[in-house]
Amino acid sequence: MATIPRSLLIGGFRYAVEHGDGLIETEGEHWRTRGRLVLDFGAKTSPDRRREVLVHEILHAIRTNGGHDEKTQPSTDEYKAHMREVENFICSLQWGIVNVLRSNPELVAYLTGED
Ligand SMILES: [Zn+2]
Numbered sequence: 001m002a003t004i005p006r007s008l009l010i011g012g013f014r015y016a017v018e019h020g021d022g023l024i025e026t027e028g029e030h031w032r033t034r035g036r037l038v039l040d041f042g043a044k045t046s047p048d049r050r051r052e053v054l055v056h057e058i059l060h061a062i063r064t065n066g067g068h069d070e071k072t073q074p075s076t077d078e079y080k081a082h083m084r085e086v087e088n089f090i091c092s093l094q095w096g097i098v099n100v101l102r103s104n105p106e107l108v109a110y111l112t113g114e115d
Helices: 047-065 077-103 105-112
Strands: 007-010 013-019 029-033 036-040
Touching: 007 047, 013 047, 036 047, 047 077, 077 105
Parallel strands: 013 036
Antiparallel strands: 007 013, 029 036
């Protein structure tokens, strides 16, 4: 069984990958603060869903590291609508990224290889 890394380097920032108490019996509840990715999987969370949630949080971290800080704006209706769009966009990518990487080990080797 593959193991989730305990830390990740994302855009030059080191993130500790931590796990919640697993009491939430949904597919996964998760959140992100700078320096920490916290995953909170229930017992029924499938391995594929765990990968998807991890990628989801990595995408949030990439976005934040790119200067799109979240939760620093006033919580106006407009900002909430914007963040729903961001969330929907990230959700639309997460499984596709996991699927492409898992389906193409040669691609992963190329992307991570030495030049
Ligand atoms: Zn999210």
